[in-house]
């Protein structure tokens with residue numbers, strides 16, 4: 001099992017959710033976050049001084065998936081969250097983490113059945 005953590009542009013959530021649903025991936029957690037990538041957000045010059053690094057609003061998706069769904073999930077997010085023909089800086093990032101276990105509280109079932117569709 002893997003925990004896929006994706007940071008995306010907020011306006012891309014609908015496209016990403018649709019792309020995931022087409023691949024039978026529905027279970028997810030979405031959180032409002034702020035972050036900066038290697039462009040360090042953006043800087044503004046104010047009275048001749050460069051202002052501090054900005055944290056830009058992003059969304060964080062956390063998706064627990066079984067191994068069989070990992071590639072399809074990553075590909076769906078990459079394609080749906082990318083902007084323009086070739087992508088733009090700030091389009092986001094995906095982290096793939098090993099997932100030790102998952103427990104569905106209602107039933108107590110654990111492991112891959114707890115995160116399956």
Ligand SMILES: Nc1ncnc2c1ncn2[C@@H]1O[C@H](COP(=O)(O)OP(=O)(O)OP(=O)(O)O)[C@@H](O)[C@H]1O
Nearest residue numbers: 007034035036037038039058088089090091092093
């Ligand atoms: N190494 C990282 N660790 C934690 N969060 C990150 C990391 N890289 C990116 N992020 C998160 O992802 C968001 C989007 O990153 P972004 O797409 O700007 O990545 P990038 O590495 O700067 O690539 P690009 O050059 O395409 O912009 C950031 O605002 C931040 O929230």
Ligand SMILES: [Mg+2]
Nearest residue numbers: 037038039090
């Ligand atoms: Mg960036």
